[in-house]
Amino acid sequence: MPLHLIKLCVGCDSISDLEEWIEENRAHHRRLGRDYEQTHTTRMVPKRMEELLDSGSLYWVIRGQVACRQRLLDIRPFTDSDGIGRCRLVLETKIVPVEPRPYRPFQGWRYLAVKEAPRDIDSRAGDLATMPEDMRRELAELGLL
Template sequence: MPLHLLKLCVGAESIRDLEEWIEENMLLKRRLGRPEEQTHTTRMVPKRIDELVDGGSLYWVIKGQVSARQCLTEVRPFTDNDGIGRCHLVLDPVVVPVEPRPNRPFQGWRYLTAKDAPRDIGRDSGDLGEMPEEMRRELAGLGLL
Protein backbone atom coordinates (compact mmCIF):
# COMPACT_ATOMS: atom_id res chain seq x y z
CA MET A 1 0.00 0.00 0.00
CA PRO A 2 1.51 3.35 -0.99
CA LEU A 3 2.47 6.01 1.50
CA HIS A 4 2.01 9.70 0.74
CA LEU A 5 3.44 13.02 1.91
CA LEU A 6 1.43 16.06 2.98
CA LYS A 7 3.02 19.50 2.53
CA LEU A 8 1.97 23.16 2.59
CA CYS A 9 1.99 24.85 -0.80
CA VAL A 10 3.29 28.19 0.44
CA GLY A 11 2.44 31.16 -1.74
CA ALA A 12 -0.18 29.43 -3.86
CA GLU A 13 -3.71 30.81 -3.76
CA SER A 14 -5.24 28.03 -5.85
CA ILE A 15 -4.55 24.85 -7.75
CA ARG A 16 -4.20 26.99 -10.87
CA ASP A 17 -1.43 29.00 -9.16
CA LEU A 18 0.45 25.76 -8.53
CA GLU A 19 -0.04 24.61 -12.13
CA GLU A 20 1.20 27.96 -13.48
CA TRP A 21 4.28 27.82 -11.26
CA ILE A 22 5.04 24.31 -12.58
CA GLU A 23 4.59 25.47 -16.20
CA GLU A 24 6.92 28.46 -15.68
CA ASN A 25 9.51 26.27 -13.98
CA MET A 26 9.44 23.73 -16.83
CA LEU A 27 9.83 26.50 -19.43
CA LEU A 28 12.83 27.91 -17.55
CA LYS A 29 14.47 24.49 -17.36
CA ARG A 30 13.90 23.99 -21.09
CA ARG A 31 15.51 27.37 -21.88
CA LEU A 32 18.49 26.58 -19.63
CA GLY A 33 18.90 23.12 -21.14
CA ARG A 34 18.27 21.38 -17.82
CA PRO A 35 16.28 18.17 -17.42
CA GLU A 36 12.57 18.92 -17.66
CA GLU A 37 11.37 17.42 -14.43
CA GLN A 38 9.59 18.96 -11.52
CA THR A 39 11.37 18.78 -8.22
CA HIS A 40 10.51 20.19 -4.83
CA THR A 41 13.32 20.60 -2.30
CA THR A 42 12.78 19.76 1.37
CA ARG A 43 15.15 20.03 4.31
CA MET A 44 14.33 16.69 5.89
CA VAL A 45 14.81 13.40 4.04
CA PRO A 46 11.93 10.92 4.46
CA LYS A 47 12.97 7.61 6.01
CA ARG A 48 10.28 5.58 4.23
CA ILE A 49 11.40 6.29 0.66
CA ASP A 50 10.56 2.84 -0.74
CA GLU A 51 6.92 3.17 0.37
CA LEU A 52 6.67 6.71 -1.01
CA VAL A 53 7.90 5.92 -4.53
CA ASP A 54 5.73 2.78 -4.72
CA GLY A 55 2.64 4.68 -5.90
CA GLY A 56 2.77 7.54 -3.40
CA SER A 57 1.88 11.18 -4.00
CA LEU A 58 2.66 14.57 -2.54
CA TYR A 59 -0.61 16.10 -1.31
CA TRP A 60 -0.63 19.90 -1.30
CA VAL A 61 -2.33 22.02 1.36
CA ILE A 62 -3.43 25.26 -0.31
CA LYS A 63 -4.96 28.04 1.80
CA GLY A 64 -5.65 25.72 4.72
CA GLN A 65 -7.12 22.80 2.77
CA VAL A 66 -5.70 19.65 1.23
CA SER A 67 -6.52 20.51 -2.38
CA ALA A 68 -4.40 18.61 -4.88
CA ARG A 69 -1.76 15.95 -5.32
CA GLN A 70 1.11 15.03 -7.60
CA CYS A 71 2.55 11.54 -8.07
CA LEU A 72 5.89 11.16 -6.34
CA THR A 73 8.33 9.36 -8.65
CA GLU A 74 11.65 9.66 -6.85
CA VAL A 75 13.28 10.95 -3.66
CA ARG A 76 16.87 12.16 -4.14
CA PRO A 77 18.76 12.97 -0.93
CA PHE A 78 21.69 15.41 -1.30
CA THR A 79 23.89 17.74 0.73
CA ASP A 80 23.70 21.42 -0.15
CA ASN A 81 26.61 23.89 -0.39
CA ASP A 82 26.34 24.62 3.35
CA GLY A 83 26.67 20.93 4.24
CA ILE A 84 22.99 20.57 5.15
CA GLY A 85 21.22 17.34 4.18
CA ARG A 86 18.19 17.93 1.97
CA CYS A 87 16.28 16.07 -0.69
CA HIS A 88 14.59 16.64 -4.01
CA LEU A 89 11.11 15.20 -4.31
CA VAL A 90 10.70 14.38 -8.01
CA LEU A 91 7.07 14.83 -9.02
CA ASP A 92 4.91 14.11 -12.02
CA PRO A 93 4.05 17.63 -13.30
CA VAL A 94 0.33 16.74 -13.59
CA VAL A 95 -1.67 18.22 -10.69
CA VAL A 96 -4.72 16.18 -9.66
CA PRO A 97 -7.46 17.98 -7.68
CA VAL A 98 -8.71 16.07 -4.62
CA GLU A 99 -11.74 16.41 -2.41
CA PRO A 100 -10.90 19.45 -0.25
CA ARG A 101 -10.24 18.80 3.42
CA PRO A 102 -9.30 21.38 6.08
CA ASN A 103 -5.76 21.10 7.42
CA ARG A 104 -3.97 23.25 9.99
CA PRO A 105 -0.56 24.75 9.19
CA PHE A 106 2.53 22.73 10.11
CA GLN A 107 6.28 22.80 9.50
CA GLY A 108 7.92 20.56 6.90
CA TRP A 109 5.90 17.59 5.70
CA ARG A 110 3.86 14.78 7.21
CA TYR A 111 3.28 11.19 6.19
CA LEU A 112 -0.24 10.43 4.96
CA THR A 113 -1.50 6.86 4.73
CA ALA A 114 -3.50 5.70 1.72
CA LYS A 115 -6.62 5.16 3.86
CA ASP A 116 -6.44 8.77 5.13
CA ALA A 117 -5.79 10.38 1.73
CA PRO A 118 -8.63 12.35 0.13
CA ARG A 119 -10.13 10.97 -3.08
CA ASP A 120 -9.32 12.43 -6.48
CA ILE A 121 -11.82 14.71 -8.18
CA GLY A 122 -12.16 13.65 -11.80
CA ARG A 123 -14.56 13.93 -14.66
CA ASP A 124 -16.62 11.13 -13.15
CA SER A 125 -17.01 12.99 -9.83
CA GLY A 126 -20.34 14.49 -10.90
CA ASP A 127 -21.15 17.97 -9.67
CA LEU A 128 -18.03 18.11 -7.49
CA GLY A 129 -15.77 17.72 -10.55
CA GLU A 130 -17.56 20.52 -12.38
CA MET A 131 -17.65 22.88 -9.41
CA PRO A 132 -15.15 25.78 -9.39
CA GLU A 133 -12.28 25.30 -6.93
CA GLU A 134 -13.22 28.39 -4.92
CA MET A 135 -16.74 27.04 -4.36
CA ARG A 136 -15.39 23.59 -3.33
CA ARG A 137 -13.02 25.32 -0.91
CA GLU A 138 -15.81 27.40 0.63
CA LEU A 139 -18.22 24.46 0.97
CA ALA A 140 -15.49 22.30 2.53
CA GLY A 141 -14.67 25.12 4.95
CA LEU A 142 -18.32 25.17 6.00
CA GLY A 143 -18.27 21.41 6.48
CA LEU A 144 -20.69 20.81 3.61
CA LEU A 145 -18.32 18.65 1.53
Protein backbone atom coordinates (compact mmCIF):
# COMPACT_ATOMS: atom_id res chain seq x y z
CA MET A 1 0.00 0.00 0.00
CA PRO A 2 1.47 3.37 -0.97
CA LEU A 3 2.48 6.02 1.52
CA HIS A 4 3.23 9.69 0.91
CA LEU A 5 5.46 12.40 2.34
CA ILE A 6 4.47 15.97 3.11
CA LYS A 7 6.91 18.88 3.31
CA LEU A 8 6.93 22.67 3.40
CA CYS A 9 7.88 24.26 0.09
CA VAL A 10 10.03 27.02 1.56
CA GLY A 11 10.61 30.02 -0.69
CA CYS A 12 7.65 29.37 -3.01
CA ASP A 13 4.49 31.44 -2.89
CA SER A 14 2.56 29.43 -5.46
CA ILE A 15 2.52 26.33 -7.58
CA SER A 16 3.72 28.42 -10.51
CA ASP A 17 6.76 29.52 -8.43
CA LEU A 18 7.62 25.85 -7.91
CA GLU A 19 7.16 25.11 -11.62
CA GLU A 20 9.39 28.06 -12.54
CA TRP A 21 12.08 26.89 -10.11
CA ILE A 22 12.03 23.41 -11.66
CA GLU A 23 12.29 24.88 -15.17
CA GLU A 24 15.18 27.17 -14.13
CA ASN A 25 17.06 24.17 -12.76
CA ARG A 26 16.36 22.16 -15.92
CA ALA A 27 17.64 25.05 -18.09
CA HIS A 28 20.76 25.38 -15.92
CA HIS A 29 21.54 21.67 -16.36
CA ARG A 30 20.99 21.97 -20.14
CA ARG A 31 23.45 24.89 -20.32
CA LEU A 32 26.02 22.72 -18.53
CA GLY A 33 25.30 19.80 -20.87
CA ARG A 34 24.02 17.59 -18.06
CA ASP A 35 20.93 15.43 -17.84
CA TYR A 36 18.30 16.83 -15.50
CA GLU A 37 16.82 14.90 -12.63
CA GLN A 38 14.76 16.78 -10.06
CA THR A 39 15.84 15.96 -6.55
CA HIS A 40 15.15 17.37 -3.12
CA THR A 41 17.79 16.77 -0.47
CA THR A 42 16.64 16.12 3.08
CA ARG A 43 18.47 15.30 6.31
CA MET A 44 16.42 12.33 7.43
CA VAL A 45 16.18 9.12 5.42
CA PRO A 46 12.64 7.67 5.42
CA LYS A 47 12.57 4.21 6.97
CA ARG A 48 9.45 3.23 5.01
CA MET A 49 11.05 3.57 1.57
CA GLU A 50 9.32 0.59 -0.02
CA GLU A 51 5.87 1.98 0.81
CA LEU A 52 6.84 5.44 -0.45
CA LEU A 53 8.14 4.06 -3.74
CA ASP A 54 4.91 2.10 -4.27
CA SER A 55 3.23 5.04 -6.11
CA GLY A 56 3.90 7.52 -3.29
CA SER A 57 4.17 11.28 -3.75
CA LEU A 58 5.70 14.27 -2.04
CA TYR A 59 2.94 16.72 -1.12
CA TRP A 60 4.04 20.35 -0.95
CA VAL A 61 2.68 22.81 1.62
CA ILE A 62 2.78 26.31 0.11
CA ARG A 63 1.85 29.36 2.22
CA GLY A 64 0.10 27.27 4.87
CA GLN A 65 -1.88 25.00 2.53
CA VAL A 66 -1.25 21.65 0.92
CA ALA A 67 -1.21 22.79 -2.72
CA CYS A 68 0.32 20.16 -4.99
CA ARG A 69 2.24 16.93 -5.22
CA GLN A 70 5.02 15.28 -7.18
CA ARG A 71 5.37 11.53 -7.58
CA LEU A 72 8.39 9.98 -5.84
CA LEU A 73 10.58 8.08 -8.29
CA ASP A 74 13.45 7.08 -6.01
CA ILE A 75 15.01 7.69 -2.59
CA ARG A 76 18.81 7.74 -2.49
CA PRO A 77 20.57 7.88 0.88
CA PHE A 78 24.11 9.35 0.83
CA THR A 79 26.73 10.83 3.12
CA ASP A 80 27.65 14.45 2.45
CA SER A 81 31.16 15.95 2.51
CA ASP A 82 30.84 16.63 6.27
CA GLY A 83 30.05 12.97 6.97
CA ILE A 84 26.35 13.67 7.64
CA GLY A 85 23.79 11.17 6.38
CA ARG A 86 21.22 12.66 4.03
CA CYS A 87 19.01 11.50 1.19
CA ARG A 88 17.86 12.69 -2.19
CA LEU A 89 14.19 12.38 -3.01
CA VAL A 90 14.01 11.94 -6.78
CA LEU A 91 10.79 13.50 -8.05
CA GLU A 92 8.79 13.43 -11.25
CA THR A 93 8.93 16.95 -12.67
CA LYS A 94 5.18 17.05 -13.29
CA ILE A 95 3.32 19.08 -10.65
CA VAL A 96 -0.19 17.86 -9.80
CA PRO A 97 -2.41 20.45 -8.07
CA VAL A 98 -4.49 19.06 -5.20
CA GLU A 99 -7.54 20.32 -3.36
CA PRO A 100 -6.15 23.01 -1.04
CA ARG A 101 -6.13 22.14 2.64
CA PRO A 102 -4.71 24.14 5.57
CA TYR A 103 -1.58 22.68 7.15
CA ARG A 104 0.38 24.05 10.10
CA PRO A 105 4.13 24.70 9.85
CA PHE A 106 6.52 21.91 10.84
CA GLN A 107 10.16 21.00 10.36
CA GLY A 108 11.44 18.34 8.01
CA TRP A 109 8.92 16.01 6.41
CA ARG A 110 6.10 13.83 7.71
CA TYR A 111 4.49 10.65 6.46
CA LEU A 112 1.04 11.16 4.94
CA ALA A 113 -1.35 8.22 4.71
CA VAL A 114 -3.25 7.74 1.47
CA LYS A 115 -6.60 8.25 3.22
CA GLU A 116 -5.39 11.62 4.58
CA ALA A 117 -4.02 12.93 1.29
CA PRO A 118 -6.00 15.61 -0.55
CA ARG A 119 -7.50 14.62 -3.90
CA ASP A 120 -5.93 15.71 -7.17
CA ILE A 121 -7.48 18.57 -9.07
CA ASP A 122 -7.87 17.34 -12.63
CA SER A 123 -10.22 17.78 -15.56
CA ARG A 124 -12.94 15.83 -13.70
CA ALA A 125 -12.91 18.48 -10.97
CA GLY A 126 -14.86 20.84 -13.25
CA ASP A 127 -14.60 24.51 -12.30
CA LEU A 128 -12.01 23.79 -9.63
CA ALA A 129 -9.50 22.68 -12.29
CA THR A 130 -9.81 25.94 -14.25
CA MET A 131 -9.97 28.22 -11.21
CA PRO A 132 -6.86 30.37 -10.57
CA GLU A 133 -4.69 29.10 -7.72
CA ASP A 134 -5.12 32.31 -5.68
CA MET A 135 -8.90 31.95 -5.83
CA ARG A 136 -8.75 28.28 -4.76
CA ARG A 137 -6.46 29.29 -1.89
CA GLU A 138 -8.80 32.06 -0.73
CA LEU A 139 -11.91 29.89 -0.96
CA ALA A 140 -10.15 27.17 1.05
CA GLU A 141 -9.16 29.74 3.70
CA LEU A 142 -12.81 30.77 3.95
CA GLY A 143 -13.84 27.12 4.31
CA LEU A 144 -15.76 27.15 1.05
CA LEU A 145 -13.73 24.37 -0.60
